[in-house]
Amino acid sequence: xxxxxxxxxxxxxxxxxxxxxxxxxxxxxxxxxxxxxxxxxxxxxxxxxxxxxxxxxxxxxxxxxxxxxxxxxxxxxxxxxxxxxxxxxxxxxxxxxxxxxxxxxxxxxxxxxxxxxxxxxxxxxxxxxxxxxxxxxxxxxxxxxxxxxxxxxxxxxxxxxxxxxxxxxxxxxxxxxxxxxxxxxxxxxxxxxxxxxxxxxxxxxxxxxxxxxxxxxxxxxxxxxxxxx
Amino acid sequence: xxxxxxxxxxxxxxxxxxxxxxxxxxxxxxxxxxxxxxxxxxxxxxxxxxxxxxxxxxxxxxxxxxxxxxxxxxxxxxxxxxxxxxxxxxxxxxxxxxxxxxxxxxxxxxxxxxxxxxxxxxxxxxxxxxxxxxxxxxxxxxxxxxxxxxxxxxxxxxxxxxxxxx
Numbered sequence: 001x002x003x004x005x006x007x008x009x010x011x012x013x014x015x016x017x018x019x020x021x022x023x024x025x026x027x028x029x030x031x032x033x034x035x036x037x038x039x040x041x042x043x044x045x046x047x048x049x050x051x052x053x054x055x056x057x058x059x060x061x062x063x064x065x066x067x068x069x070x071x072x073x074x075x076x077x078x079x080x081x082x083x084x085x086x087x088x089x090x091x092x093x094x095x096x097x098x099x100x101x102x103x104x105x106x107x108x109x110x111x112x113x114x115x116x117x118x119x120x121x122x123x124x125x126x127x128x129x130x131x132x133x134x135x136x137x138x139x140x141x142x143x144x145x146x147x148x149x150x151x152x153x154x155x156x157x158x159x160x161x162x163x164x165x166x167x168x169x170x171x172x173x174x175x176x177x178x179x180x181x182x183x184x185x186x187x188x189x190x191x192x193x194x195x196x197x198x199x200x201x202x203x204x205x206x207x208x209x210x211x212x213x214x215x216x217x218x219x220x221x222x223x224x225x226x227x228x229x
Numbered sequence: 230x231x232x233x234x235x236x237x238x239x240x241x242x243x244x245x246x247x248x249x250x251x252x253x254x255x256x257x258x259x260x261x262x263x264x265x266x267x268x269x270x271x272x273x274x275x276x277x278x279x280x281x282x283x284x285x286x287x288x289x290x291x292x293x294x295x296x297x298x299x300x301x302x303x304x305x306x307x308x309x310x311x312x313x314x315x316x317x318x319x320x321x322x323x324x325x326x327x328x329x330x331x332x333x334x335x336x337x338x339x340x341x342x343x344x345x346x347x348x349x350x351x352x353x354x355x356x357x358x359x360x361x362x363x364x365x366x367x368x369x370x371x372x373x374x375x376x377x378x379x380x381x382x383x384x385x386x387x388x389x390x391x392x393x394x395x
């Protein structure tokens with residue numbers, strides 16, 4: 001009983017509890033506005049929000065460093081499926097309904113990234129096609145949706161997430177101003193892009209300075225230095 | 230199934246790997262997750278995002294696998310996640326920059342705390358979605374995240390990084 005009372009006293013206001021979701025961009029518009037208002041009026045809360053953003057960045061970097069499973073996982077799965085008894089398709093499962101849900105399941109932010117990515121893809125495609133002519137690739141079929149190989153090569157890289165409201169023009173300008181090129185992304189689900197910001201590897205302070213400068217841009221939701229691929 | 234697998238298997242793998250901390254076991258588990266999905270496709274009611282549904286199945290599989298592991302082995306893994314605890318904070322700081330220490334401390338959290346941190350920060354799950362995946366009330370999701378962050382702060386402090394919170 002006493003423990004519960006102590007825990008309740010220890011807990012901060014609801015708005016502070018929501019900071020991690022605000023940083024991740026998964027709050028409803030109403031809650032996000034509530035948090036924004038609180039951050040604007042409370043310097044201490046704003047300082048704590050910076051800690052949350054720091055944690056968010058490192059949690060993403062940590063997870064992205066875990067790599068992808070080998071082809072064994074897929075081989076095992078499809079061997080098991082092949083060994084399953086043949087079933088009649090269930091009447092209740094509609095592939096159309098599933099596809100509609102599948103698209104609808106994306107959060108608005110993800111959809112916005114998708115739209116941005118689609119637009120970016122047009123620009124990128126020209127670069128990729130040109131790249132094919134000058135650099136023959138030797139990689140085999142890839143299992144992972146996150147294509148590490150695309151980001152391979154010399155240089156310095158950052159992971160970046162653009163704000164949902166950023167237009168293609170904004171992003172193009174941002175890339176030009178920062179002499180950056182998109183080499184990978186958006187990573188499935190996270191909307192993260194990998195940008196090459198220099199042709200040669202940079203020292204940690206140099207890359208940190210670039211990240212800080214980029215983070216100040218109004219089109220950037222989040223950015224961290226990326227490990228060398 | 231191939232499209233679904235291609236789109237989601239990396240993130241499901243990373244989620245499972247962070248829980249079981251064994252690459253081979255994580256690969257085996259994700260094939261089981263997607264096999265269940267293949268078997269249960271008709272049961273998917275579309276109330277949740279596909280990724281939320283997948284992570285809920287993956288979590289159940291991972292926890293079942295962890296329950297089969299001897300407790301001693303789990304304790305040893307948790308202890309191993311935080312390296313160099315014998316170093317003084319100054320030495321630890323000299324060895325690693327703050328980002329590295331933070332990632333190391335994220336690894337040193339309990340499975341329960343790692344799980345919620347990853348779901349919120351990396352898998353971008355809302356309060357409601359985390360509640361659905363973990364099977365706890367939304368209010369508990371918020372407080373669990375708070376305590377996970379508090380524990381992270383304590384681990385950082387033990388490594389010589391004072392953030393002024395908690």
